[in-house]
Amino acid sequence: MTNHHQPTRGEPRVALATCSALPGLDPDDRLVLAPLAARGVVAEAAIWDDPAVDWSGYDLVVLRSPWDYALRRDEFVAWTQTVPRLVNPADVVRWNTDKRYLAELSAAGVPTVPTVWVEPGQTWTPPADSGEYVVKPAVSAGSQDTGRYDLADPEHRELAVAHVRRLTAAGRVAMVQPYLRAVDTAGETALLFLAGPDGLAFSHAIRKGPMLTGPDRGVAELYKEERIDRRTALPEQLAVAQRALAAVPGGADRLLYARVDLIPGPDGAPVLVELELTEPSLFIGYAAAAADRLAAAITTHLAHRS
CATH class of the missing domain: 3.40.50.20 (Rossmann fold)
Structure with a gap:
């Protein structure tokens, strides 16, 4: 080396x-x-x-x-x-790296998962309905410090409150989102974009299976194993991805890569879960020539900086 x-x-x-x-x-x-x-x-x-x-x-x-x-x-x-x-x-x-960017994208008209933000020093009271919710920190990588809670279960309600309290007591912003049940059947779709001569271009898509099975117990993990399959991107998914990328501050043309994570919402239309621009897995092993496209993207950026 x-x-x-x-x-x-x-x-x-x-x-x-x-x-x-x-x-x-x-x-x-x-x-x-x-x-x-x-x-x-x-x-x-x-x-x-x-x-x-x-x-x-x-x-x-x-x-x-x-x-x-x-x-x-x-x-x-x-x-x-x-x-x-x-x-x-x-x-x-x-x-x-702060998922409060989702609020900015939502304000820009990108369909996103509805999110309640709980700042340090604030308290959170679970909603009265008995749906499932996800609690996670606004700053995280992978599925660290993330849990799924069924608010019909009294124990889960207590654990969800404790999870939010644990995050905010540590000075972290907590985010609470409804659990999109379509992830259990349709899965999560990740659309991968790589730089080309004319800016970011769609490269490939994968499907991620559901990962959250229950409450977070406060056990730190760097990352969790995922079930990954190849997937063909749908026009409506690509349209949401392009809307999200168009809202990136400074423009998406500066990016080497982008990953747009989508799940069907209650009406079946894709909604943005995350826009990964910092350290996303690119899943280049799941698409023919994707490794070569990433290498080409890197050489494109090298040429721009020479």
Whole structure:
């Protein structure tokens, strides 16, 4: 592996930023290494909070799996602002790592999951209805600190209140959303977009099965296993994705990648669950030539910065 301090003459150098728990990258991300090498690009994993890494020695730094940032978001955002040639850009990271961006997208006309925000110091009283709800922090990666509660169950009601209290007592913003039951049958659709010569272009789609089976018990997990299948994107899903991307501050043309996560709402129409612009799994192993398209996207950004 190339030394972090010594540039390789004549060859573009790209860092794929990860975390200490995944020093060799997520297996899906490793699929891009060979296509990059075939393009004459030297790519290597680099841990985002490793003080030994000289980020200025890279021609491009690509955020990939820094999945331990959630409890250190301020530190992570500050770090992104010191990294030259970072994608996605630091201002996008600041905006996208706090899920209160969903309120902005909703105000811009993007169909999103209705959300109640509970700030530190506030209390939350469960609604009187007996539906199912999801509680999670506004800053999180994967499904960390996320639980599903059936408010018809008195124990679940108590656990949901305790979950919100646990988050806000730690100085975190909690978000409460109705559980969209279509995820149990239709699943969640992730639409993946990668940079091309004319900006972001749709690459592929996957289906994620339901992950939340019950209350969060306060056990920390970096990420949870997911059931993934290939999926064909529907026109109405692509339309919602484009509306969400059009509302990204500063414009979507600056992005290397984007992932748009959708679930059918009560009327069957797709609603946005998350717009992932910081460290999403790209599932490039689930679509033919997706690894090559990601490599091409990276070389496109290298060309723009040369």
